[in-house]
Amino acid sequence: MKPRPYKPKKKSYESGKERSAQSMSELLNRILSRENMNQAYQKVKANKGAAGIDEVTVEELNKYIKANWVSIKEQIVSRTYRPQPVKRVRIPKASGGTRDLGIPTVMDRVIQQAMVQILSPMCEKYFSEYSYGFRPNRSCEMAILKLLEYFNDGYAWVVDIDLEKFFDNVPQDKLMSYVHNIVNDGDTESLIRKHLKAGIMENGKYEKSDKGTAQGGNLSPLLSNILLNELDKELEKRGLHFTRYADDCVIALRSEASAKRVMRTITAWIERKLGLKVNMTKTKITKPSNLKYLGFGFYCDFKTGIWKPKAHEESVKKFKRTLKRLTIRKNSIKLEERIRKLNQVIRGWINYFAISNMKVQMGRIDAHLRTRIRAIIWKQWKVPKKRQWGLQKLGIGKDLARQTSYMGDRYQWIVTKTCVSRAISKEKLTQKGLVSCLDYYLKQHTLKLERTAVCGTACTVV
Helix, strand or coil: CCCCCCCCCCCCCCCHHHCCHHHCCHHHHHHCCHHHHHHHHHHHHHHCCCCCCCCCCCCCHHHHHHHHHHHHHHHHHCCCCCCCCEEEEEEECCCCCEEEEEECCHHHHHHHHHHHHHHHHHHHCCCCCCECCCCCCCCHHHHHHHHHHHHHCCCCEEEEECECCHHHHCCHHHHHHHHHHHHCCHHHHHHHHHHHCCCEEECCEEECCCCCCCECECCHHHHHHHHHHHHHHHHHHCCCEEEEECCEEEEEECCHHHHHHHHHHHHHHHHHHHCCCECCCCCEEECHHHCCECCEEEEECCCCCCEEEEECHHHHHHHHHHHHHHCCCCCCCCHHHHHHHHHHHHHHHHHHHCCCCCHHHHHHHHHHHHHHHHHHHHHHHCCHHHHHHHHHHCCCCHHHHHHHHCCCCCHHHHHHHCCHHHHCCHHHHHHCCCCCHHHHHHHHHHHHHHHHHHCCCHHHCC
């Protein structure tokens, strides 16, 4: 029998340069609209960030868009646009090893952000109530409060699931099939896939990206939620109590036997259905008191028997290390600039952990931080004459100021055992702009309690 000649299948759409703005899908038209692109540009500009492989910075972005946007838009419409490879950046982890980030060019970040702004509301109706990461009006705090609800309802065994290098191992074909189920638009799906297939540049060498989604791209968080939403649906179908923030998922159960069964069946399901790798050395069954989740730890109040949140010991140690690094005496920077950096770290860290009970810890950290700043000021005064002048200006008598100023450079002893601690008081440092860890914590903690009380969850944190 004579074989039939090969005939290519006719495509249902125009291809290449034949495609025009008229044939562009409604969804892609919304993504590329002037209003949406301007909003995306403002978002990328506000987030700043490093330049990609083309070395175009955020500051140069406006000029670049004016010169190239018309041609870029035409390429997107004709499906000939090719995103540039992402720049590979390796970030050291506190626990050892490195985390691989992929930094797209600023122009590609704008395009990705434009897609997120339109697609995110479309996806929300499909997402689980118990998913809290990278979603509007949701936060890590909400995940912690929900988990506390489970603990206080008697679900005191935890399956802590760890996905091995999740963003690097995402199966793209499987991901795109789930994207199609929600988006169902060829033009938009084509653009998403092109960003996934953009490739990686490291040390001038190109590497294909046949799997994974660049951790550092604006689109990656949304895509991760689309894929892991399948896990959420499976857990809900089984009637399990869980919370998920990005790829950090914990399941709360009543007994150790149930926890063992769930860990075995769910890890097998993840690897079979989602094509992801579960790190079995880090995936574990534990009690709430031994759990570290999103930087938080948990403890049971022996008076009330209620589980409450705290900043995990490792999180506190990291915070202390950061404060120590910013208050090294040999770093010769202006006191005002040093205080500005300290305030930024203090406010950010406390805002994140404000629902925790850590009044005593904050008091100790606060006192130690002021001691280190006093030592910095004492060193900056350098010579006895200036030290005497400084102490007198701060209200210390002439004789005592002179005596203290000639005690030398025993910084720790001088700033804790002499009149220096009284001269450079908490009030004086506050006047210089330093945020008190304890005072700021008490203020933010009170606000969090009031907010959770309104939501009916105050019992979990007070």
